[in-house]
Amino acid sequence: MILGRVVGEVWATRKHPKLVGYKLLVIRPHWWYEPSHHVGHLVAIDAHVDAGVGDDVVICMGEPPRWQSEGPAMPVEAAVMAVVDRCEVDESAFEGPRPLKLWRDGPRGLIVGRIRTEGAEVTSQAEPERSEP
């Protein structure tokens, strides 16, 4: 799965019968996404969570989204599976030779801190270095 932000919506009148009744959202991924076509966005079906523009969401990709509704084979390859409330990242991810890069400010509710290995407790909070979009 990957994290992304909902930046738009797509709607259509003429469509595959399996897609009737589902929302299609345009998503800008925050982190890792390697599509076959380098377009910087993806379109995901929203069958469960009713996400809106501006929400940060978890996207499930590949084969599992096809099996969401009764019966097989929805013509989709990406689905919204959750809306993000809060997100915690260890600051070590922003260090080193290949640091983590964020799109804009990263997901909403992002907390960056030094997290102890035993038990996930934030001991300090620091703003990460922001990368320009």
Next chain:
Amino acid sequence: MIRGTVIGEVWVTKKAPSLDGRKLKLVAVRGASGAAASGRVVVAMDTLDAPMGQAVMVTFGSGARNVLRPGASENRDLLCDCAISQVIDGES
């Protein structure tokens, strides 16, 4: 499957039914040299309660559903393409 390190956690309230009671972790994917991060991060479902900084193995694709519920015919409804399948104790 790939190796990675747990670097964070994601909290959600509105979610698909397959996520009920399961945690989402952020896993930094390891690069070619093995130890260093590649700068890529995935969201993985965690059934093993892996702590922060823990080295883990992540399974992708429809195989990830077998981590949550084994059996190809019973787990089709699970919406999950990435799951922590193993907490790594040692490697050479």
